[in-house]
Amino acid sequence: MPDPTAPLDPQVVREAADWLVRLHSGEAGDAERRAFEHWRQARPEHEQAWQRAERLQQRFGAVPPALGVPVLTRQARSKRRTVLKSLATISVALPAGWFGYQILRGEAQGVYRAGIGEQRPLLLADRSAVRLNTATDLAVRYTDAARLLQLERGEIYVETAPDAHGQPRPFLVDTDHGRLRALGTRFSVRALDGEDRTALHVLEHRVEVVLRASGERRIFEAGDSVRFSAQSFDGQARPAPGAPNAAPAWTRGMLEADDMRLDAFLQELARFRPGIVRCAPEVAHLRVSGVFQLGDTDHVLDVVAQTLPVRVVRRTAYWVTVTSS
Incomplete structure (x- = not known):
């Protein structure tokens, strides 16, 4: 019988977590459920990961299973407390409209x-889909020469569509540091x-x-x-985070942390709330793993304080410091 506490392949963990969220999103259809059953039966490790998810659901009762994804990532050899892997068991609801904003249609300027x-999700004139994350400004300029x-x-997050505008136009994204050209892709x-x-x-x-600046070109x-900067690329490309081909976690209202330093975790969390979140140097090295709902960042901070040797000091609602307890 498989050891229920044995380490699992991180890739299998991510796949199980993704299925957990998708099946409890309320949008999974018959085809998706059949695909899940095929995945579940494909390898013993898949079934083992899913059984952990079911045990989690029984343990937390009314807490939606998707909120408990990080427990799946527990590693037996780890010295960290199991609760550190359970930080996503936060009973909060996502804000109304996180996934359901009305998609803009037609105008692409x-x-x-x-x-x-x-x-904010946008459906552009050519049916390319773009989702804006927190604190984002995006200019859309479609011309006869390019989709920019x-x-x-x-x-x-971008999902390009084929261009039906006569002569196909390139799909381009400009930043301060370079020009990106999509070659039939999601990115x-x-x-x-x-x-x-x-x-x-x-x-x-x-x-x-x-x-x-340099004009260097890579695919x-x-x-x-x-x-990359305007002058150079930062070394070689690395594997993208998360499950292969899966949209970023933030598009599902989540923040993924895979053995992330606490200071980096708080920096990411701060993007989703107004004001300042500071991390004291003496606790910056602490590690966080999990999948966290972004609907209530104050609750996330409270759970961090309950599970790590830290305390959250709130000078005001907009000035927060995480320091040693």
């Missing part, structure tokens, strides 16, 4: 914005605050990048993740 903690998006700040682009860099994750097919394949 203008500037679109998502405020802090918001998302200008990312002013923030992050977008995400983020302007990194304070780093003078752009981050690209390719989820399907390929994306070509031409650096704005990145599905699964690649890379950062």
